[in-house]
Amino acid sequence: MQINSVVSTENAPWLSDFVSKFKNVKNINVWHTIPLFETSQMRDSGIKPLDDDSYKTLLLKTENEIKEEGLDWNLSPSGHGVRLDPIIEMKRRLNICFSCFDDPYIGVNGQFNFCPRQEYTASGVDVSVGFEEAWNHQNLRKFRKNMLKGTYPEYCGKLCFLEDRSKN
Numbered sequence: 001m002q003i004n005s006v007v008s009t010e011n012a013p014w015l016s017d018f019v020s021k022f023k024n025v026k027n028i029n030v031w032h033t034i035p036l037f038e039t040s041q042m043r044d045s046g047i048k049p050l051d052d053d054s055y056k057t058l059l060l061k062t063e064n065e066i067k068e069e070g071l072d073w074n075l076s077p078s079g080h081g082v083r084l085d086p087i088i089e090m091k092r093r094l095n096i097c098f099s100c101f102d103d104p105y106i107g108v109n110g111q112f113n114f115c116p117r118q119e120y121t122a123s124g125v126d127v128s129v130g131f132e133e134a135w136n137h138q139n140l141r142k143f144r145k146n147m148l149k150g151t152y153p154e155y156c157g158k159l160c161f162l163e164d165r166s167k168n
Contacts, residue, residue, distance in 0.1 A: 001027045008036040009048045012058060019065035032076045033059065038159060092161040097152070100144050104135065114143045115156070 003022075005015060015033075022028060036042065036049040050058070059079030066073050091097055097115075099105075105116035111124025112134040125137040134140070146152070150165030157164060 002030040002032055003028060004032045004034065006034050006036055007050050007055060007058065008042075009050055012050050012054065016058060016061065019062060019069060019071070023069050023071060028071075028073055030074045030076055031062070095150060095163055095165070097147055097156060097160055097162060100140075100147055104131075112137070112140065114140065115159075 005011070005018075007015060018031065033055075035055055036047065038049050042048070056079055059075060059077070061079075063075050063079050066075060099116055100114055103116055105113045106127050107113050107124065109124070110127055112127045112131075113124045125134045125140055127134045129137075150163075152162045152164045156162040
């Protein structure tokens, strides 16, 4: 069994006792942690991502407890060398966002959003016209072309640490 946990400032204290709470559960193979993707909804609710140092400390402590308990669990990612969510780290390293190409996202408002991390923004295309027409809407095509050129909106820098190459 794999357990996935999104880590935030809200649940980090509880997760720090994860090993002691679950050490007797059979069939746990992997505990996978993911730093919180900060969205406007999360910001409005006061829920924040854990800072890098606190996240690393949580992972190193958890690895140590897994070892002390003699458990055959894998922790993903490891606390050694971790900086951010692996997807965001890859985006930062390559300075490109691929979410708008391979992760079509229709929000709760019926809008085909430019970015799944921007659930509650007004920027999107009404999907009631059909998936293909919405996917090929000029606004979404322009957004994807700008992604390929490295021209990013401000929130791409804030959420995924992308550098707008048009400003260089």
